[in-house]
Amino acid sequence: MNRQEIIRQIKSKRSFLCIGLDSDINNIPKHLLDFDDPIFEFNKQIINATKDLCVAYKPNIAFYESMGVSGWNSLQKTLDYIPENIFTIADAKRGDIENTSNMYAKAFFKNMNFDSVTVTPYMGEDSVTPFLEFKDKWAIVLALTSNKGGLDFQKIESKDGKQLFEKVLETSQTWGTDKNMMYVVGSTRSEQLSEIREIIPNHFLLVPGVGVQGGSVEEVAKYGMNDECGLIVNSSRGIIYASTEVDFAEKAREEAKKLQFKMDILLSEKGI
């Protein structure tokens, strides 16, 4: 999916919501365990209930990988079920030396047909560029993450006064463009979004951490939104586990709707 298609979707749905499919066999409603593939059934019902409210789905690959072969099957079925005009993110945090990153890119882009993969920048340029060589596919590079440990290294200040995540933003811009790269910036770090926008005014940001992790969509929009929106804000647990009863899909829709309603207003305020 290319940049214009993402923006078109945001404008027509009045939403920049991504729903994280962190689907865990231990947390899904018990009545689904009678299905052949409970994880797929769960995802299917979540997708049916929310697909008009969000612009992206983000399966968290760890949750599928932890189930072995059956997990990979559930993931592929989920991916095939997501409507083609919705952006898909493999939240995999991959990255390795060049010939190995090539293999990961092949796994997620060719075999599974994801639109994008999250990538960790620690190993530098050749660990990321293999993900940039596929037409209309995206590498979403970690910059400033929402978790507590995100502060351990990402904000270390270097001799020239720049913090590590700023170095990542600056250096990686030479690897790709705003048409094949996005950045992860946690919503719990929204105070830094203005600063980040000075370095990368145009790139899309994938912003997790709204909901259970404590981030606010208004704060994110205030400091991070640009003229083409430039934001994909993710909520996972706050939506998919809004209820663990038979009404889980309906409750998920209600939570997604609340966020979409806020996003509609924020987009309008920005004239989008």
Place this chain on the structure above:
Amino acid sequence: MNRQEIIRQIKSKRSFLCIGLDSDINNIPKHLLDFDDPIFEFNKQIINATKDLCVAYKPNIAFYESMGVSGWNSLQKTLDYIPENIFTIADAKRGDIENTSNMYAKAFFKNMNFDSVTVTPYMGEDSVTPFLEFKDKWAIVLALTSNKGGLDFQKIESKDGKQLFEKVLETSQTWGTDKNMMYVVGSTRSEQLSEIREIIPNHFLLVPGVGVQGGSVEEVAKYGMNDECGLIVNSSRGIIYASTEVDFAEKAREEAKKLQFKMDILLSEKGI
């Protein structure tokens, strides 16, 4: 596998060699393609030919993941085939927020029963500690990698004069011990090993990059070996693709033997 068992193996085999199973369907000998599971057959023959010469096997997870479900099956069969007294490393470079790293740890330690997983430190403490909570299992944290891009961020100097990889070594020591953590240091960076040994005198180092990537086992031992060896040196392509003909296993053994012969001498020189 615990630290003492690793050291015992090194002493008895006179080797600190790890063989990287970067097994790629496009690079293995053509006659293996007639087997039901060519990748497993390739690995099996490599293991049969080298298991007395090495102390560890390191499947590169990307190569299996890129083959989808059949790749995961080949990986599990390979893991089950590796003799129990040989250390196994899932070279996966995983790492995410805590509840997600928990899932990756479950995937590799519980479901697949690997002894260790390589972990990327960019997201800090809570992305690594879930891998430290399993008895006799190991997190192998990236410090200074052998690839060109390894220089993009890992050697950025912070205000206090320390480089990022040094910060990673120092900070992460509070997360675990030399009994459940190792570090990745590329053999192409052996000039830094003395420095690294000042920060972590006792930890085991996983050292890739010998062979095709240009590192030397003598240099690595000179600057990195400690009184209990403290090194696991990996070679992948230089061994497993020494020949792509029917004699591939025999040639792999010859290459492994050359390295083991050098390692025997280096261990003796150190009085181990």
